[in-house]
Amino acid sequence: QVQLVESGGGLVQAGxxxxxxxRASKSTFRVNSIGWYRQAPGKEREFVANSRQDGSINYxxxxxxxxxxxxxxxxxxxxxxxxxxxxxDTAVYYCNALYGRTSYWGxxxxxxxxx
Numbered sequence: 516q517v518q519l520v521e522s523g524g525g526l527v528q529a530g531x532x533x534x535x536x537x538r539a540s541k542s543t544f545r546v547n548s549i550g551w552y553r554q555a556p557g558k559e560r561e562f563v564a565n566s567r568q569d570g571s572i573n574y575x576x577x578x579x580x581x582x583x584x585x586x587x588x589x590x591x592x593x594x595x596x597x598x599x600x601x602x603x604d605t606a607v608y609y610c611n612a613l614y615g616r617t618s619y620w621g622x623x624x625x626x627x628x629x630x
Contacts, residue, residue, distance in 0.1 A: 517541045517619040519610040524624030527600055531628070535595040537610030537621055543591045547613040550584060551595050553606035553626075560609065564595060578604075600628045 518540040527533050535551065543549055550565025550573075564574045564584040572584060583596040593610065605628050610621035 517612060517614060517617075519612055519619055519621035521608065521610045521621045521624040524608060524626045526627045526629065529600060529602055529628055529630050531600050532596070532598045533600065533626060534597070535608055535610075535624060535626070537593045537595075539591040539593075539610075539612055541591065541614065542588070543586060543593065543612070544588045545614075547615065549586065549593045549610070549612040551593075551608055552611055553604075553608045554623075555603075555606040558606075563608070565611070566593065597626070600626075602628045602630045604628050 519537055521537045523535040548565045548567045551563040552560050553563050554560040562575050566572050566584050566586050581599045585594045607623040607625050609623045612619045
């Protein structure tokens with residue numbers, strides 16, 4: 516079992532920035548992929564960004580050029596730097612990690628962007 520713990524959410528004005536962090540209880544050196552999803556009220560959970568074992572990084576079109584994902588494998592951490600935040604970015608953000616064929620989720624952290 517792998518635990519993922521997110522932190523860094525909060526309330527920010529439009530145009531502002533936040534950095535989310537996710538700590539994994541298992542080494543992230545060989546994780547197949549690790550990244551972020553989000554779920555806004557009344558909407559389905561959607562992909563935001565991930566970092567794969569092959570070194571590739573992927574972003575949803577809606578956050579490309581505004582969000583940056585990074586990893587610190589030595590500390591089993593993954594970060595999401597969010598800039599130029601918009602009210603439509605308001606959601607619960609979840610950390611996700613794929614170890615082998617098993618997907619793990621964090622409990623989520625709330626991000627609220629006021630207009």
